[in-house]
Amino acid sequence: MASIHDVAKEAGVSVATVSKVINDYPDVSEKTRKKVNSAIELLKYQPNVVARGLVKRRSWTVGVLLTVPFTNPFVAELLEGIKTALENSGYDLVRLSTRFDDPTYSFIKHCRSRNVDGVVVFGEGRENTSIQELVAAEIPTMFIDTDLFGKRAGYITTDNVNGVAMAVKHLYELGHRKIAYISGTLGPAVANLRLDGYKEGLRLCGIPYATIYLEVCDYSFDGGAKAARRLLALREQPTGIICASDMSAFGAIHEIEKHGFSVPEDISVVGFDNTYYAEVFKPSLTTVNQNIYTIGIRAIEYLIAMIENPSYTPPVVTEPSNLIVRQTTAPVNEMYSEAPAQP
Amino acid sequence: MASIHDVAKEAGVSVATVSKVINDYPDVSEKTRKKVNSAIELLKYQPNVVARGLVKRRSWTVGVLLTVPFTNPFVAELLEGIKTALENSGYDLVRLSTRFDDPTYSFIKHCRSRNVDGVVVFGEGRENTSIQELVAAEIPTMFIDTDLFGKRAGYITTDNVNGVAMAVKHLYELGHRKIAYISGTLGPAVANLRLDGYKEGLRLCGIPYATIYLEVCDYSFDGGAKAARRLLALREQPTGIICASDMSAFGAIHEIEKHGFSVPEDISVVGFDNTYYAEVFKPSLTTVNQNIYTIGIRAIEYLIAMIENPSYTPPVVTEPSNLIVRQTTAPVNEMYSEAPAQP
DNA sequence: CTGAAAGCGCTTACAG
DNA sequence: CTGAAAGCGCTTACAG
Numbered sequence: 001m002a003s004i005h006d007v008a009k010e011a012g013v014s015v016a017t018v019s020k021v022i023n024d025y026p027d028v029s030e031k032t033r034k035k036v037n038s039a040i041e042l043l044k045y046q047p048n049v050v051a052r053g054l055v056k057r058r059s060w061t062v063g064v065l066l067t068v069p070f071t072n073p074f075v076a077e078l079l080e081g082i083k084t085a086l087e088n089s090g091y092d093l094v095r096l097s098t099r100f101d102d103p104t105y106s107f108i109k110h111c112r113s114r115n116v117d118g119v120v121v122f123g124e125g126r127e128n129t130s131i132q133e134l135v136a137a138e139i140p141t142m143f144i145d146t147d148l149f150g151k152r153a154g155y156i157t158t159d160n161v162n163g164v165a166m167a168v169k170h171l172y173e174l175g176h177r178k179i180a181y182i183s184g185t186l187g188p189a190v191a192n193l194r195l196d197g198y199k200e201g202l203r204l205c206g207i208p209y210a211t212i213y214l215e216v217c218d219y220s221f222d223g224g225a226k227a228a229r230r231l232l233a234l235r236e237q238p239t240g241i242i243c244a245s246d247m248s249a250f251g252a253i254h255e256i257e258k259h260g261f262s263v264p265e266d267i268s269v270v271g272f273d274n275t276y277y278a279e280v281f282k283p284s285l286t287t288v289n290q291n292i293y294t295i296g297i298r299a300i301e302y303l304i305a306m307i308e309n310p311s312y313t314p315p316v317v318t319e320p321s322n323l324i325v326r327q328t329t330a331p332v333n334e335m336y337s338e339a340p341a342q343p
Numbered sequence: 344m345a346s347i348h349d350v351a352k353e354a355g356v357s358v359a360t361v362s363k364v365i366n367d368y369p370d371v372s373e374k375t376r377k378k379v380n381s382a383i384e385l386l387k388y389q390p391n392v393v394a395r396g397l398v399k400r401r402s403w404t405v406g407v408l409l410t411v412p413f414t415n416p417f418v419a420e421l422l423e424g425i426k427t428a429l430e431n432s433g434y435d436l437v438r439l440s441t442r443f444d445d446p447t448y449s450f451i452k453h454c455r456s457r458n459v460d461g462v463v464v465f466g467e468g469r470e471n472t473s474i475q476e477l478v479a480a481e482i483p484t485m486f487i488d489t490d491l492f493g494k495r496a497g498y499i500t501t502d503n504v505n506g507v508a509m510a511v512k513h514l515y516e517l518g519h520r521k522i523a524y525i526s527g528t529l530g531p532a533v534a535n536l537r538l539d540g541y542k543e544g545l546r547l548c549g550i551p552y553a554t555i556y557l558e559v560c561d562y563s564f565d566g567g568a569k570a571a572r573r574l575l576a577l578r579e580q581p582t583g584i585i586c587a588s589d590m591s592a593f594g595a596i597h598e599i600e601k602h603g604f605s606v607p608e609d610i611s612v613v614g615f616d617n618t619y620y621a622e623v624f625k626p627s628l629t630t631v632n633q634n635i636y637t638i639g640i641r642a643i644e645y646l647i648a649m650i651e652n653p654s655y656t657p658p659v660v661t662e663p664s665n666l667i668v669r670q671t672t673a674p675v676n677e678m679y680s681e682a683p684a685q686p
Numbered sequence: 687c688t689g690a691a692a693g694c695g696c697t698t699a700c701a702g
Numbered sequence: 703c704t705g706a707a708a709g710c711g712c713t714t715a716c717a718g
Contacts, residue, residue, distance in 0.1 A: 001455050003711055014689040019713060029687060046452040051397055051711035055694045059393065061437070070413065070422040071619060079413040086440045092457065093438040094404070097429045109389040112344050114435065221623060250623060276414060277620055280564060280593060346695055357705040362697060372703055394695035398710045 002043035011039035063096050063116035068123035073275035081296020108133045118303045140306040142299040147189040154302050154314030160193035163288035163321035167270040168201025171240035175332035180213035180238035182227040182248055194244050224248025228255040239336045246271035246278050264330035274324055283327035291319050345386035354382035406439050406459035411466035416618040424639020451476045461646045483649040485642040490532040497645050497657030503536035506631035506664035510613040511544025514583035518675035523556035523581035525570040537587050567591025571598040582679045589614035589621050607673035617667055626670035634662050
């Protein structure tokens with residue numbers, strides 16, 4: 001691979017001059033600029049960004065901290081947005097191979113040793129000390145769904161509260177009054193916010209909040225199924241169930257059908273995420289849409305802005321959510337409603 | 344961030360000595376080794392791998408060339424394997440932000456400018472000139488599903504032929520004789536090999552190959568649906584349909600049901616991939632399992648072996664596939680079979 | 687407008 | 703066993 005010295009020799013100039021034409025400095029005569037450019041052409045020279053990074057203390061690299069599996073549809077779509085935003089930015093994505101099980105491992109040291117210019121974090125809780133160090137070290141960071149921010153750290157998430165509240169309102173308008181909620185594990189911001197949305201939705205509809213209608217699971221298919229089983233065992237079975245993820249909604253539907261009920265005829269179900277399969281699944285799922293792809297794009301845009309402008313104030317952004325009505329919600333079955341059917 | 348100079352000063356030794364203890368050279372006295380180590384501890388020193396890479400001409404970085412979306416379940420699972428294999432290897436993953444629409448973009452220059460030690464390629468055809476350059480340049484490379492290899496390039500894929508052949512045999516044993524195949528776009532090795540498997544399966548079962556039973560689509564849900572529509576319009580409707588992907592199988596099933604037939608009572612359907620949703624979908628999908636995760640792991644293991652041992656011969660590997668029988672295949676419905684039902 | 691020199695943070699013969 | 707020096711491929715004041 002040709003180096004800047006080879007180009008300098010070929011063009012008959014100094015390496016400083018070659019550097020200047022590579023970096024588009026104005027103080028180079030047209031004549032030598034041409035000489036240098038044809039030498040570059042001839043030798044198929046490509047500047048070594050690693051060497052450049054060493055002196056500029058930059059790497060044109062963005063790290064991702066991602067312990068959630070790539071097979072998680074949220075992660076996949078997020079990465080798709082990130083990738084797209086990065087495509088023509090001059091930055092490349094590096095996935096830092098984390099080893100949180102190793103007590104000597106430090107994420108921030110890893111970032112520094114790789115010299116990443118910024119990082120996007122998804123799926124790590126605020127209790128992770130590596131994350132806190134990251135914020136304290138003022139390395140440009142964008143958090144997705146983790147409610148953490150600082151001088152050089154922004155935060156971006158979906159409008160979780162309104163998302164679930166809309167789901168409640170939707171069921172209410174279909175006549176449902178016994179509306180249950182299958183939450184994700186509480187603690188992380190998104191889980192808490194969605195639960196807030198459930199309560200807020202009930203409040204707006206004038207429905208009292210009843211803890212028997214709250215179940216908690218781990219967002220999974222099996223978790224949703226188990227939670228649904230408990231709800232079905234209630235004397236006052238809910239007629240509508242809102243789930244904190246599409247996956248747990250699929251599990252709930254599966255369980256409901258296993259018990260001989262049908263969706264949406266007997267029980268309506270709403271998911272959260274609007275992953276690709278929500279549309280494919282039969283019956284197709286009514287769900288709260290998150291603009292995950294957009295969140296990925298924005299995260300990178302903000303991150304690059306922070307990197308390239310030290311005084312840029314990192315944003316705290318809530319991306320709107322919206323309800324996608326499909327086939328798993330329907331008017332409440334009068335057989336199950338409190339009030340007797342109108343004649 | 345402390346540099347090697349700071350450590351040297353703190354420990355009262357030369358930077359050469361510090362370097363030696365960092366790299367576990369034996370010719371350092373126990374006493375100075377201790378002094379250096381406590382200086383490292385004190386300053387929280389972490390060697391800069393970028394600087395090290397500049398002199399060693401290595402980066403401890405593996406590039407991926409991946410133009411297929413992350414939301415593709417195959418990609419997601421492959422990355423999961425790659426990630427796992429990388430986790431404690433000391434290598435990090437970098438996704439090179441490709442710009443194949445820019446005529447001046449060269450993937451290989453990008454690799455060199457980033458100084459990646461090796462690359463794994465998925466989803467690019469052999470006709471891509473960037474890919475050919477990669478092989479010619481003898482940069483350590485593992486191709487997934489692209490039948491390309493060279494002095495420093497290996498190739499790993501699923502046993503596509505046997506996979507589809509097993510599917511044919513499975514249907515045959517259920518009594519099916521009119522077995523159609525919905526191929527993916529022909530040209531790329533996997534598509535061709537799976538078609539070979541279809542023909543081979545028919546041959547082994549003594550069923551003549553009939554072109555009317557061959558459809559081609561783009562592996563998608565809609566593609567599968569359209570192809571199925573054409574098969575359903577045939578005078579001699581197939582009783583079994585094998586699809587080159589799970590997604591197109593889902594589409595085919597959807598279309599079959601739309602036409603008032605049911606799966607598997609009227610028509611059996613087999614997919615290919617065994618993605619996560621094959622199990623979740625209702626009816627759950629009989630499909631050919633690819634060990635994609637394992638392929639990801641192996642790809643990295645072989646790649647690192649190549650990187651670290653210049654004389655390592657890059658492997659050409661076929662990972663076994665197996666048939667997972669679920670709910671979309673059943674004995675042929677006698678109503679549709681050629682031979683009259685036995686009394 | 688051009689180039690010599692120092693330096694980014696490391697490693698590696700080589701001399702002592 | 704230890705360290706001075708050169709060098710990896712760049713950039714950046716600075717002098718001319």
